[in-house]
């Protein structure tokens with residue numbers, strides 16, 4: 001039972017390279033016949049969900065490998081079609097030959113994400129879950145993995161499905177009252193507005209969790225900026241936990257910027273150490289300053305390092321201003337002073353640290369996270385989402401906010417009906433209802449082959 005597709009696809013499902021075992025996966029209505037041809041055994045030899053040891057034969061009948069075949073009968077398989085997984089010996093040449101043999105036996109080479117695409121089209125996963133599969137394989141940190149698991153397990157889909165169903169019901173009631181004004185009463189406006197507002201709030205909550213997931217997969221850009229010699233490179237080294245950057249007491253040590261990926265509270269952070277910012281005639285230092293300001297401009301947060309032994313000195317204000325809203329001020333070298341320098345408003349929330357002794361590191365990490373509004377467990381609740389998914393949620397949210405206003409206005413419900421339709425179709429798109437072929441190409445094209 002497969003129906004939708006006539007051809008059977010095959011690909012290597014494991015990562016390329018040398019390993020003990022590699023898996024070649026075949027999916028489609030012909031999967032069992034292909035396995036039979038490949039092994040020289042009758043199809044009946046492969047009982048569902050049983051490992052069967054059998055040879056792998058090339059088109060010429062040559063024995064390529066001895067492998068374990070596992071047959072998953074449709075629809076109880078990853079793709080929902082008949083699937084045969086061949087666990088063969090790992091190693092680049094063996095795997096290539098096994099795949100080649102499978103292709104000779106009648107399979108077609110799978111494109112990127114084609115197995116998951118079939119799983120989606122066969123109703124095994126909705127689109128939100130299918131995208132989470134990609135996030136799951138690409139996860140590099142534990143929190144990224146948790147976010148992908150949440151989405152894959154249906155945490156996102158369940159909420160969206162609920163919103164979609166309510167929008168469908170509301171939409172139907174409004175359309176009916178517009179189309180048949182004599183027979184159908186207009187829904188009660190205040191109840192309608194309240195219901196739409198609740199949906200708007202729900203979309204907002206999902207959006208918040210999806211944005212966390214987005215942040216998790218993109219990581220945070222953190223620029224470390226300040227005047228020369230305040231301890232920027234020392235701070236980078238402290239965050240990195242290793243002497244990544246050159247530190248010296250000569251002002252102007254760092255001339256270019258350098259980057260290091262660190263983890264703060266489960267969030268991947270790209271920390272960028274920059275050259276000291278100052279007015280100078282030296283063209284190399286001028287370029288360093290320009291690059292520092294550029295790094296700051298593209299950063300999510302600018303750690304503005306200040307030297308506690310000097311208080312706010314000439315040049316600090318410019319850096320703080322350049323960082324603006326994104327500034328987190330840091331008094332460094334606190335091991336050398338007894339009291340926190342008082343520089344008024346600008347440094348009122350400054351964090352105090354010593355990049356030399358490591359004192360204050362945890363408070364600094366907390367300050368960075370709370371700047372993102374991230375308390376404890378913030379990222380643990382995240383739902384993995386792609387940029388496209390976040391954008392669809394934003395559009396649905398905007399449409400719903402508009403719909404609430406329209407319903408509360410004295411005008412006819414026509415505009416509200418359109419806005420509700422828009423919200424409904426954006427949520428539907430997220431779930432993969434009536435989805436266009438071109439969109440599927442874009443989504444699954446980002447997968448690796450074999451998934």
Ligand SMILES: Nc1nc2c(ncn2[C@@H]2O[C@H](COP(=O)(O)OP(=O)(O)OP(=O)(O)O)[C@@H](O)[C@H]2O)c(=O)[nH]1
Nearest residue numbers: 228229230231232233234252253254276333355356
């Ligand atoms: N006592 C003490 N010294 C520090 C601290 N942080 C940095 N230093 C010293 O300050 C000097 C400058 O440190 P760097 O980390 O190179 O400063 P920087 O801001 O990167 O300097 P440039 O690259 O020149 O802009 C070095 O001698 C460090 O050892 C600190 O917290 N306490």
Ligand SMILES: [Mg+2]
Nearest residue numbers: 232233253254
């Ligand atoms: Mg430096």
